[in-house]
Amino acid sequence: MDSSQRLTYDTAILFWRVITQIFFREITPRGGSNIPRDGPVIFVGAPHNNQFLDLILNVQVYQETGRHVQFLMAAHSMKRRWIGFFARLMACIPVTRAQDEAKPGKGRISLSPDDPFVVVGHGTQFLKDLKPRMHIMLPKSLNAATAEVAEVISDTRVRLKKEFEERFDSVTEYKVLPVVDQSDMYHHVYKCLQSGGSIGIFPEGGSHDRTDLLPLKAGVSIMALGAMADDPGVKVKIVPVGLNYFHAHKFRSRAVVEFGTPLDVPEKYVEMFKQGGAQKREAVTKFLDLIYDGLKTVTVRAPDYETLMLIQAVRRLYQPPGQHLTLDQVVDLNRKLLVAYGKYKEKPRVQALQNDVLKYNSLLRNLGLRDHQVPRAQKSGWRTLGLLLYRIVLLLFWTILALPGTVLSSPILVIAKIISRKKAKEALAASTVKIAGRDVLATWKVLIALGLTPVLFLFYSIVATVMVTRANAPFKWKVLTPFATLVGLPIMNYASLKFGEAGMDVVKSLPPLIVALIPGQNRSLEKLRAMRANLAERVADLVDDLGPEVIDDFDESRIITPRTRSYGDLSSIAGLRQRKTDGAADDEGNYTDSVSKHLSI
Structure with missing residues (x-):
């Protein structure tokens, strides 16, 4: 990064830090001493349970070391207006994924009863639509299994490089995944690492809300091995980072960001990578296994x-x-x-x-x-009854203090909840790995709040100014009212947030008193x-x-x-x-x- 890019990154990370501190009640870093202070580093984050809010990893690295982490992000996400804007501010590197470019295939397909490596087309035009190295993807009902095309035999017959992981007997629809050229992305990654920079990646691919890790994509292994093979003077370190949330999708939840022991890239794998072919594939696979083992030490993984x-x-x-x-x-x-x-x-x-x-x-x-x-x-007993009544009075007190900000911000809360749930349903329908789509809820709540809050506060300032004008207040109050409103509303909302938390703490203490009575x-x-x-x-x-x-x-x-x-x-x-x-x-x-x-x- 040049000086202007670094300044832009610093500004963006400061803004993102404020946003995450508002959304999360607490973010606890652990193992910050494991972060290398210099030299090329790849931060490998998992599980990818909170979509774009997982970029709290950036914030924690910056707070601990001042390092700038360039994260890899799906190119289709960076095409979204606001997400792409902030992603570019933080120097994210776009990654084109084949599944994002998938197109419905013409006709339908089935497997040959004689050879599981042969796909039989029904009303297809394989000679026009498919080429070697492209992939055929099955529908979601068959877990969106994919297989690489080895040879296009005719318009109705294709030979696969490997058979589908998901067997199917009936005729089904399919999608065609193009061959994606990732050379530009790897060029940016190698350049960053060879200059002693930091790369961030979520190797599971897309975000999800499962309790265990998804299989890791090979890209992170290729990046580390490729950078060292391309420049023998580069010594890349891999830092596994566990993102452990308590109710990740809920407002004012908590998170622990744990940095594991840095992994060195074994020289023998670099040499195998240089040889290409089967040796290269073996090196990538074995080093990916080491990265997976590193992630297991910093994540809480349950089968269900x-x-x-x-x-x-x-x-x-x-x-x-x-x-x-x-x-x-x-x-x-x-x-x-x-x-x-x-x-x-x-x-x-x-x-x-x-x-x-x-x-x-x-x-x-x-x-x-x-x-x-x-x-x-x-x-x-009487003491229990008295304590219950005392806490109810205390709850009313905190509620009254929290009420103004809560009422004023209620349109944002309601709209954010409705839209985020709708987006979660859409994400769930389009995914084969999500359970309930909770991984996208927090992101959409934040995005909606960022978009609506300035509009709502501006509306309130206009209303306040109109009221002061109609009341024939002195001229200075007419001038100061919109500014005072725009400054005072954020302060009032933050105070209401803290008062509301105190009230919720009291609410949580009531059930045992009620049960006892x-x-x-x-x-x-x-x-x-x-x-x-x-x-x-x-x-x-x-x-x-x-x-x-x-x-x-x-x-x-x-x-x-x-x-x-x-x-x-x-x-x-x-x-x-x-x-x-x-x-x-x-x-x-x-x-x-x-x-x-x-x-x-």
């Missing part, structure tokens, strides 16, 4: 949503009441528990504990409680507390027994020590750092601030 919920429940049981882990410690503990569960889930002892944890969660839902509220849930619920609360105590002890025993088999330095690296694991023991936890906000984790991975901590049950 149910398993992730189970692990989070076990983590909460393993954490003693009253002791509050930081966000990055929560992520680390979740990851370690997932590794252990994947290894020992077939053991009878683990399965028995799993069944009992699920029963405990079911009882929690029936009572409308969260796990962190159980240890201190009180028996009903319901006649006959005391017995259920006692049962729940006893069940939690029993599960907490069993989880702690299981972790102590199996932990050393999963983690070599288990005793040295553990977050929670045996001495503090007891349900009733609220002494210290080894390695904990006191959060500046005195925050406390609840059962969903959210945190209450210092206000609700002092009000907690």
